Every structure is written in C-alpha cells, then in structure tokens.
Amino acid sequence: MSQEALKVRTMAEVAAAGESVEVLFWVGCAGSFDQRAQKITKAFVKILNHAGVSFAVLGEEESCTGDPARRAGNEFLFQMMALQNIQTFDSYGVKKIVTACPHCFNMLKNEYPELGGNYEVLHHTAFLQSLIDEGRLKLKDGGKFKGQRITFHDSCYLGRANGIYEAPRELIRKLDAELVEMKRCKSSGLCCGAGGAQMWKEDEPGNKRINIERSEEALGTRPGVIASACPFCMTMLSDGVKNKEKEEEVAVKDVAELIAEAEDL
Amino acid sequence: MIVQQIVFIVLLLATAFCFTKRIAFIRGNILSGRAEKLNDQPARRWKYMALYALGQKKMFKRIVPAVFHFMIYSGFIIINLEIAEIMLDGILGTHRLFVSVLGPGLYGTFISIFEVLAVLVILACLVFLARRWVLRLKRFFGREMTRWPKLDATLILVIETVLMTFFLSMNTADSLLQDMGYGHYHEAGFFLVSDSLKTLFSSLDAGTLVFIERFGWWAHIVGVFAFTIYITYSKHLHIFLAFPNAWYTRFKSSGKISNMPEVAREVKAMFDPSYQPEENAATPDRFGAKDVTDLSWKSIMDAYSCTECGRCTSECPANLTGKLLSPRKIMMDTRDRSDELGYFIKKSGGEKKEDGKSLLHDYISMEELDACTTCQACVEACPVSISPLDIIIELRRYLAMEESKVPSEWALMFGNIENNGAPWQFSPSDRLNWKDEA
Known part of the structure; x- marks a missing residue:
C-alpha cells in the first residue's frame, strides 16, 4: 500500500476558500473514533482521492446522527442531534452526502427529511458503483482478490431498511472474486447483533451471542474474506471470527477496503 | 319442513348477532389506540392488498407451507360459494336450489370443483397437523405457545377437516339418493369426488342415507355458524383482518422509525426561542407507550391480525x-391485553378506563424489549403486514x-x-x- 498523504479538507476550510465540493463525506462516529473503522474511512478517502472526487468532511462539526439514542427510546436526544446536524448541513448549503455507515445513511436519508433535512444521501457502496458506472473509477483486471471466495454480510440498515443488496455485491464481482452467499442473505439476512443500540450494552441472558451465530454462518461458506459494508457489522464479525480462532485464515473487510487494496491504493 | 326453516333462520340470526357484537368489541379495542393517518394513496393500497393479502406474496418465501396454505385459502373462498346455496335452501326450505338455475350439467361441475377443493383442504389440514404434532416444527413452540394457542391451532385444523367431511358425506348420500330417485332428491348432476365415495355407503338403505344427508347438511352449516363466532376469539381472525391490515400498511422503509412531532416541537423551541408551534398541535398524555391505548390503532389491529405462525420469531x-x-x-x-382492557371497560359499563394493569411490565418485560x-x-x-418493531x-x-x-x-x-x-x-x-x- 502506498503511503501517500490523504487529501482531506473540512467544509469550514472549503467555505473559507470560497469553494464548493461535489459531496460531503459523513464519516460517522465509528469511522472517526473506532480504530478498526478508521481504516475503512481511510480506504474510502484513498479511493475518493484516486478518482479525483472533490469532497470534504465536517470534522469537529460532525455529531452523532442520534441513531442509537432514538432506537434506545430517547427521542429528545435524537431530535437535538438531528436539529443540530441539519443546522450544520444547511449552513454549508450541503446537497449531497455520502457515508460508509448504514446507520447514519438510514438516519440522513429516511429520518431527517421529516425534520426539515432534505439531501441526496448515498451509501459508499452505491457511490463507488456510480463512480465506476460513470467511468471515473477504473478497476484493474485480476487484482489481489481474483478467484478468492468472498461472502457478503448484509447490514440490516443497508439491506432490509433501504433495499440496497446489489451495489456491494456488484463491487465484489468487479474484483473478479467468487461471491458466495450465506443461506440467510439479502432480505433474509441475519443481523450481526449491533443494531438498535445493542453495540453499547451487554447482551441479555441467552445461550449464544448473535455475532457468533452470524460468524459461524459466514465461516460455513469457507470464505477467504468476509465482506461487510458497515462499521458495526465489522466489529461484530471481527470479534466472531476471532472467537472462532479463524482470524489468521479469514479476513473481515469492508467493501471499500477490498477495492482500495485491489487497486494498491 | 317449516320447523327446519324456522330453526335455521333463528340460528342464522343468532350467529349474525353474536358475530356483529364480537366485531364491534374488537373494532372498539382497535380504535382505542392513538390516531394515525393511513388512508393516503388509495390506488397503491388496493394494489398492495391484492398482492400481499389476496396474493399472499410473503407466504411464498417458504414454498411448502405456502402451497398447502393456498389450498385451504382457495378452498375456503371458493367453497363458500356453496354456502350461498345452503343459506337459501335453509331459509326457503328448498333442496339444491341452484340446480334449477344452472341445470344438472353445470351444477355438477361446480359441486365437483368444490369437492376437489374440499379434499385438498382436508389434505392440507392433515399436513399442517402433522407439521405441528409429528414433525414438531420449532416455530410452533416457544414460551408464548402455551396451552390455549396450541389448542386453538389444533382446533382450527380439526374443525376445518370435520366440516369438509360433513360436506362430502352429505353429497355422497345425496348422489345415491338421486340414483334411487328417492323423494325430493332430484337429479343434480355428476359429483366428481362423492361419486367415487358411493361404494362406502352402497349397502345402506334410503332411510339411513337420508339421515346421513340431513345430518351432514345440518352439521356442516351449524359448524360453519359456530366456527364464524369461534374465529373472533381465535388467531384464525387473520382470515378477515389480513385484508384491512394489508390495506392500512405503513408505506415506509421498515428501518424508519416514526417521528414524534410533540418532541420535535419542544426541541425546536429550545433551539429557537421565537419558534411558534402550529395551532391545534396535540400533545399526548405520555411519551411512548405504556399500555395498548398508547399504541397506534394500527399496532392493535396488527395484534388482532396475528395468526401466531411464528415466522417473525424464527427469524429474530x-x-x-x-x-x-x-x-x-x-x-x-398486545392482543391479550387489548382484550383484557376491553372486557374490563365493558364490564364497568364504559365508566372505568383503567384497571391498574398495563402492557408494559405486566405483559412485556424490559428484558424482552432491551434485546x-x-x-x-x-x-x-x-x-x-404486521410490525412488532413499532410496538417495541x-x-x-x-x-x-x-x-x-x-x-x-x-x-x-x-x-x-449529549456531551x-x-x-x-x-x-x-x-x-x-x-x-x-x-
């Protein structure tokens, strides 16, 4: 991997220079702070840099969308975060947003419009696919993942909530990889266990952790890579694969990381 | 004949009365929920209902139960055409009234179709009983599947099988009596299934056959009347409510959580002191739901539409x-609590509205919700088209x-x-x- 410095500007810097950008990259809390998810953020930025996309981030001005608060029942906190973020978007005249987090994506796309925040919102897999379709991102033939067995885990908030099943799969196919499906996939996909604010608390008593159940299913496809498109699924599946002591043989990677690696970015 | 006619009319009116009362009770329970506007885009709603209720689109995700369920469903709808004739015969004291309208050829064809469907219904009910009690499919069990839900499921399948058996034995006896040219048993055409069942009854004399025919006729229709009322106490209510429940579906992404305008107004006022909420903006007594009456009416209708198939739980x-x-x-x-509260209010003559219990804590625990x-x-x-998630x-x-x-x-x-x-x-x-x- 090359170590070229990442070219990232904030919306404040762009506005101060009197410029504008094509798209706002909403990094999300996981993408900003979680060490594993930061790698996804960097991989996505490398692709954006490589494709010459003009974008900016909010940096310090970004705040939680309010997803875990709302799903845990705290509507007040959610409304506060939403209103604050909408004010920030509107102060920069934001029109188009891309994010690598399906939870943020769902909030911005489906739950902000009712509160007055109307933007074109894209998940990074759909955005990457559009870059390829428009010829702005060209993938090499026969990259690193050629012929590898890759299984894709559907994030609930990307799949069931927003019907995005094909964009991430198309990207995996473009790597000349062999896409293998789990039995529970697409609209029947099994949750990783993180959604609905479960990420922030211990499980209720039961006989198994959800992420172990899902990781076992993913490992059952004998993959070289388990691909995901959500930073929370990433945490859950990585933990599951480690629990099964398979982390040496099976990598858990975000679709953006697969593309960045295949392109030697 | 006149005594039979009177008995029939009395039973019919009694059934209509009891059924109407039950439906009014359930309707009242549903409407005790919070208002939610779900009648926009009527064209889209009819289409959705046609696809998901009439066409059972989601059922076909699991093909084996879908096929057998479709047999019972189509049997139920099509055989019910026969009920129209039974009703008229019962009221007017006639026998197989539609033969004179359709002629034996066409009438026999219709009856033959009903009979084939009746056989398919019996077959499907037996398969479903076997799935439940021989194969013991996991989704039919579980903590909430206590004595009554299991008995309810079994009763429905047994009652349907028995009703179809009455229907077939009545036709078989009738066919033999037609062959004999006995009494008022006039020529009514060729009945496909009962024709091949004739050998079973061939040694019986005319008097016994008349008894079997009459017994089958009365047991079938009285069974249908009783089952109609039973359904309103049963999970089987889905045969009616699946249709409105589909029509009133929420056209939103399943991942989108409904907004709380009352909270949005308060937060807006915090951000902007000059903000003036729109007039007539209602604030409910409490945020969220503690009891069924705090839920949207659609969530309560969801509960009455549930047939306890367990597909939701098997994927949770x-x-x-x-x-x-x-x-x-x-x-x-939600359904049990809604019934309980409804009965309590009814018993108090509508004076008392609260019985000191609630859906939350008394029925559903935090441990369940948090998971x-x-x-x-x-x-x-x-x-x-039910959403347990909205209630959660x-x-x-x-x-x-x-x-x-x-x-x-x-x-x-x-x-x-926050910080x-x-x-x-x-x-x-x-x-x-x-x-x-x-």
Whole structure:
C-alpha cells in the first residue's frame, strides 16, 4: 500500500476558500473514533482521492446522527442531534452526502427529511458503483482478490431498511472474486447483533451471542474474506471470527477496503 | 319442513348477532389506540392488498407451507360459494336450489370443483397437523405457545377437516339418493369426488342415507355458524383482518422509525426561542407507550391480525440466540391485553378506563424489549403486514423518557452523545485524528 498523504479538507476550510465540493463525506462516529473503522474511512478517502472526487468532511462539526439514542427510546436526544446536524448541513448549503455507515445513511436519508433535512444521501457502496458506472473509477483486471471466495454480510440498515443488496455485491464481482452467499442473505439476512443500540450494552441472558451465530454462518461458506459494508457489522464479525480462532485464515473487510487494496491504493 | 326453516333462520340470526357484537368489541379495542393517518394513496393500497393479502406474496418465501396454505385459502373462498346455496335452501326450505338455475350439467361441475377443493383442504389440514404434532416444527413452540394457542391451532385444523367431511358425506348420500330417485332428491348432476365415495355407503338403505344427508347438511352449516363466532376469539381472525391490515400498511422503509412531532416541537423551541408551534398541535398524555391505548390503532389491529405462525420469531436474532424476546409474543401480549382492557371497560359499563394493569411490565418485560436489535427481520418475515418493531420502539420510548429505565450502559451512551456528540467518550476535537495516523 502506498503511503501517500490523504487529501482531506473540512467544509469550514472549503467555505473559507470560497469553494464548493461535489459531496460531503459523513464519516460517522465509528469511522472517526473506532480504530478498526478508521481504516475503512481511510480506504474510502484513498479511493475518493484516486478518482479525483472533490469532497470534504465536517470534522469537529460532525455529531452523532442520534441513531442509537432514538432506537434506545430517547427521542429528545435524537431530535437535538438531528436539529443540530441539519443546522450544520444547511449552513454549508450541503446537497449531497455520502457515508460508509448504514446507520447514519438510514438516519440522513429516511429520518431527517421529516425534520426539515432534505439531501441526496448515498451509501459508499452505491457511490463507488456510480463512480465506476460513470467511468471515473477504473478497476484493474485480476487484482489481489481474483478467484478468492468472498461472502457478503448484509447490514440490516443497508439491506432490509433501504433495499440496497446489489451495489456491494456488484463491487465484489468487479474484483473478479467468487461471491458466495450465506443461506440467510439479502432480505433474509441475519443481523450481526449491533443494531438498535445493542453495540453499547451487554447482551441479555441467552445461550449464544448473535455475532457468533452470524460468524459461524459466514465461516460455513469457507470464505477467504468476509465482506461487510458497515462499521458495526465489522466489529461484530471481527470479534466472531476471532472467537472462532479463524482470524489468521479469514479476513473481515469492508467493501471499500477490498477495492482500495485491489487497486494498491 | 317449516320447523327446519324456522330453526335455521333463528340460528342464522343468532350467529349474525353474536358475530356483529364480537366485531364491534374488537373494532372498539382497535380504535382505542392513538390516531394515525393511513388512508393516503388509495390506488397503491388496493394494489398492495391484492398482492400481499389476496396474493399472499410473503407466504411464498417458504414454498411448502405456502402451497398447502393456498389450498385451504382457495378452498375456503371458493367453497363458500356453496354456502350461498345452503343459506337459501335453509331459509326457503328448498333442496339444491341452484340446480334449477344452472341445470344438472353445470351444477355438477361446480359441486365437483368444490369437492376437489374440499379434499385438498382436508389434505392440507392433515399436513399442517402433522407439521405441528409429528414433525414438531420449532416455530410452533416457544414460551408464548402455551396451552390455549396450541389448542386453538389444533382446533382450527380439526374443525376445518370435520366440516369438509360433513360436506362430502352429505353429497355422497345425496348422489345415491338421486340414483334411487328417492323423494325430493332430484337429479343434480355428476359429483366428481362423492361419486367415487358411493361404494362406502352402497349397502345402506334410503332411510339411513337420508339421515346421513340431513345430518351432514345440518352439521356442516351449524359448524360453519359456530366456527364464524369461534374465529373472533381465535388467531384464525387473520382470515378477515389480513385484508384491512394489508390495506392500512405503513408505506415506509421498515428501518424508519416514526417521528414524534410533540418532541420535535419542544426541541425546536429550545433551539429557537421565537419558534411558534402550529395551532391545534396535540400533545399526548405520555411519551411512548405504556399500555395498548398508547399504541397506534394500527399496532392493535396488527395484534388482532396475528395468526401466531411464528415466522417473525424464527427469524429474530435475539430469539435465535436464546434471549427472552419473541416478536410473536409481543403481538400476542398486545392482543391479550387489548382484550383484557376491553372486557374490563365493558364490564364497568364504559365508566372505568383503567384497571391498574398495563402492557408494559405486566405483559412485556424490559428484558424482552432491551434485546431488540431493530433489525426488522420480524417485519420482513410477517405474511400479514404486521410490525412488532413499532410496538417495541413505542414501549422503549416510554421506558426511556417517562420512567428513565434503561440499561446503565445506555444511560452512559446518552450522556456521551449529549456531551461529546458521540456515543463513546471521545472529544469532538479528535474527530479528524485518523487523517494523520499511519
């Protein structure tokens, strides 16, 4: 991997220079702070840099969308975060947003419009696919993942909530990889266990952790890579694969990381 | 004949009376929920109902039960055409009235179709009983599947089988009596199934055959009357409610949580002191739901539409991993509580509205609610357009905003979001640190 410095500007810097950008990259809390998810953020930025996309981030001005608060029942906190973020978007005249987090994506796309925040919102897999379709991102033939067995885990908030099943799969196919499906996939996909604010608390008593159940299913496809498109699924599946002591043989990677690696970015 | 006619008319009116009363009771329970406007886009709603209720689109995700269920469903709808004739015969004291309208050729064809469907219904009911009690499919069991739900499911299948048997034995006896040219048993055409069943009864004399025919006729129709009332106490109510429940479906992404305008107004006023809420903006007594009456009327109709098939629970990640949460239980609890409260109010003559119990805590525990990942697998799985998730979220809202009863880690997470703008304890100024780290 090359170590070229990442070219990232904030919306404040762009506005101060009197410029504008094509798209706002909403990094999300996981993408900003979680060490594993930061790698996804960097991989996505490398692709954006490589494709010459003009974008900016909010940096310090970004705040939680309010997803875990709302799903845990705290509507007040959610409304506060939403209103604050909408004010920030509107102060920069934001029109188009891309994010690598399906939870943020769902909030911005489906739950902000009712509160007055109307933007074109894209998940990074759909955005990457559009870059390829428009010829702005060209993938090499026969990259690193050629012929590898890759299984894709559907994030609930990307799949069931927003019907995005094909964009991430198309990207995996473009790597000349062999896409293998789990039995529970697409609209029947099994949750990783993180959604609905479960990420922030211990499980209720039961006989198994959800992420172990899902990781076992993913490992059952004998993959070289388990691909995901959500930073929370990433945490859950990585933990599951480690629990099964398979982390040496099976990598858990975000679709953006697969593309960045295949392109030697 | 006149005595039979009177008895029939009395039974018919009694059934209509009891059924109407039951429907009015259930309707009242449903309408005791909060208002929610769900009658926009009528064209889209009719289309959705045609596809998901009439066409049973979601059922076909699991092909084996779908095929057998379709046999019972089409049997139920088509054989009910025969009920029209039975009703008229009963009231007018006639016998197979439609023969004179259709002629024996066409009439026989219709009866033959009904008979084939009756055989398919019996077959499907037996397969379903076997799936339940021989194969013991996992989704038919579980904590909420106590004595009554299991008995209810069995009764429905047994009653349907018995009703179809009466129908077939009545036709077989009738066919033999026609052959004999006995009494008023006039030529009514060729009945496909009962024709081949004739050998069973061939040694019987005319008197016994008349008894079998009359007994089959009365047992069938009285059974249908009784079953009609039974359905209103049973999970089998889905045969009616699946249709309106589909029509009134919420056209939104299953991952989108409904907005709370009353909270939005308060927060807007906090941000902007000059903000004036629109007039007539109603604020409910409590945030979220503690009892069934705090739920949207659609959620209560969801509960009465539930047929306890367990597809939701069989796909719920929390339930699959041994947690208490079961989306089917959420629906069954909502229905049971709605019934309980409805009976209480009725008993008090409508004077008392609260019995000191509630859906939350008395029926559904925090442990169940806290385990939900909001993955929407239950919503996706339901063949009759039910959303257990909406009820879970409303109950969580009450817990969080009215009772402040949330897991301690969630309280910390709320604090972090409020203070740092992130669910973890990181400073906003560190948001871009990833940029410079190798």
